[in-house]
Amino acid sequence: MEKEPEELLCEAAAAGDSARIQDLLAAGADPSYFDSQGITPLMHAARHGRADAVRLLLAAGAPWNALSPSGLSAGDLAMEHSHQDAFDALLNAAIQAELVLGTIARADRKNGGGGGGDSNYLEERVAFSEDKLMDAESKAVMMAWERPLMEAHARAICGSGGGGRVLNIGFGMGLVDEAIQRYKPLEHTIVEAHPEVRDRMLRLGWGEKENVKIVFGRWQDVLSQLGSYDGIFFDTYGEYYEDLRQFHQHLPRLLKPGGIYSYFNGLCGGNAFFHVVYCQLVSLELGNLGYSTQFIPLPVKDCLAEEVWEGVKHKYWQLDTYYLPVCQAACDSE
Ligand SMILES: C[S@@+](CC[C@H](N)C(=O)[O-])C[C@H]1O[C@@H](n2cnc3c(N)ncnc32)[C@H](O)[C@@H]1O
Numbered sequence: 109m110e111k112e113p114e115e116l117l118c119e120a121a122a123a124g125d126s127a128r129i130q131d132l133l134a135a136g137a138d139p140s141y142f143d144s145q146g147i148t149p150l151m152h153a154a155r156h157g158r159a160d161a162v163r164l165l166l167a168a169g170a171p172w173n174a175l176s177p178s179g180l181s182a183g184d185l186a187m188e189h190s191h192q193d194a195f196d197a198l199l200n201a202a203i204q205a206e207l208v209l210g211t212i213a214r215a216d217r218k219n220g221g222g223g224g225g226d227s228n229y230l231e232e233r234v235a236f237s238e239d240k241l242m243d244a245e246s247k248a249v250m251m252a253w254e255r256p257l258m259e260a261h262a263r264a265i266c267g268s269g270g271g272g273r274v275l276n277i278g279f280g281m282g283l284v285d286e287a288i289q290r291y292k293p294l295e296h297t298i299v300e301a302h303p304e305v306r307d308r309m310l311r312l313g314w315g316e317k318e319n320v321k322i323v324f325g326r327w328q329d330v331l332s333q334l335g336s337y338d339g340i341f342f343d344t345y346g347e348y349y350e351d352l353r354q355f356h357q358h359l360p361r362l363l364k365p366g367g368i369y370s371y372f373n374g375l376c377g378g379n380a381f382f383h384v385v386y387c388q389l390v391s392l393e394l395g396n397l398g399y400s401t402q403f404i405p406l407p408v409k410d411c412l413a414e415e416v417w418e419g420v421k422h423k424y425w426q427l428d429t430y431y432l433p434v435c436q437a438a439c440d441s442e
Contacts, residue, residue, distance in 0.1 A: 129149075273297075
């Protein structure tokens with residue numbers, strides 16, 4: 109029996125046969141095809157390190173973000189097999205695509221389309237337990253396994269200058285704020301939007317700490333009450349990349365010269381390649397605002413035993429390494 113053109117395309121992609129790929133594409137073979145194993149031509153090319161084939165397929169519209177049955181993208185396969193050229197081609201294509209998509213989404217939002225985070229979260233009940241804070245759908249808002257990460261974030265934003273004036277957006281379980289307090293900052297401002305989280309903060313005595321100022325409301329609505337800071341940390345819930353990106357537009361006013369900014373880097377925490385794409389995207393967009401970003405790798409595998417996720421609807425982090433972002437004005441870091 110004759111093979112389908114798409115089957116032939118998968119074979120040519122795996123073999124890196126550029127001429128054959130071009131002929132098959134010109135004859136109408138579909139580059140977004142999944143073979144019987146659930147693998148696309150792009151994944152075949154990436155797995156075998158066929159960088160030219162990767163470029164040809166991407167140019168023909170092959171989706172960079174398609175996933176195999178085991179949840180791997182072409183970029184993951186290139187990464188797993190250490191095929192740097194194929195990986196770079198995929199990373200560039202993914203970043204370009206996300207930049208274009210972001211621009212379209214912003215234009216859509218301006219024209220009255222959707223956008224913004226999950227606005228319901230702030231109106232719904234939350235549940236606190238010793239090791240987590242959950243939303244009304246049993247999704248984790250914050251979990252205690254992140255404590256070492258929050259301590260590292262506090263060290264990044266307070267460490268060098270002994271605290272100074274610090275801003276944290278999103279109290280959650282208060283882990284990062286407890287760690288910030290240990291640096292005895294001159295002023296520690298906390299912005300929190302959920303009424304039950306705010307009530308708990310007050311019950312725990314955060315309202316009586318001399319150096320703490322609590323600003324209740326969504327960060328988007330309370331910006332005019334904020335000053336400028338030596339250290340800023342951002343970690344909200346129910347918001348998307350676009351919200352983080354919007355917050356970044358305010359950094360030039362909020363962050364003092366020489367100040368350090370960091371955010372919870374949970375973007376696409378379920379897929380290694382998508383996570384790299386978003387690390388690069390944030391770094392690029394912060395670069396356009398005049399900030400340089402360093403990512404400090406922190407191993408997290410040991411804090412993440414399977415039992416940690418018991419009763420939690422969505423495993424928001426599945427990678428072995430957390431990349432803690434440290435951002436500062438490019439001229440300060442030179
Ligand atoms: C992931 S938790 C923060 C965890 C915190 N870093 C810690 O160490 O425990 C996110 C917090 O942000 C709050 N939040 C969500 N959207 C917000 C917004 N737009 N403005 C301010 N706070 C927000 C949530 O209510 C929640 O308390």
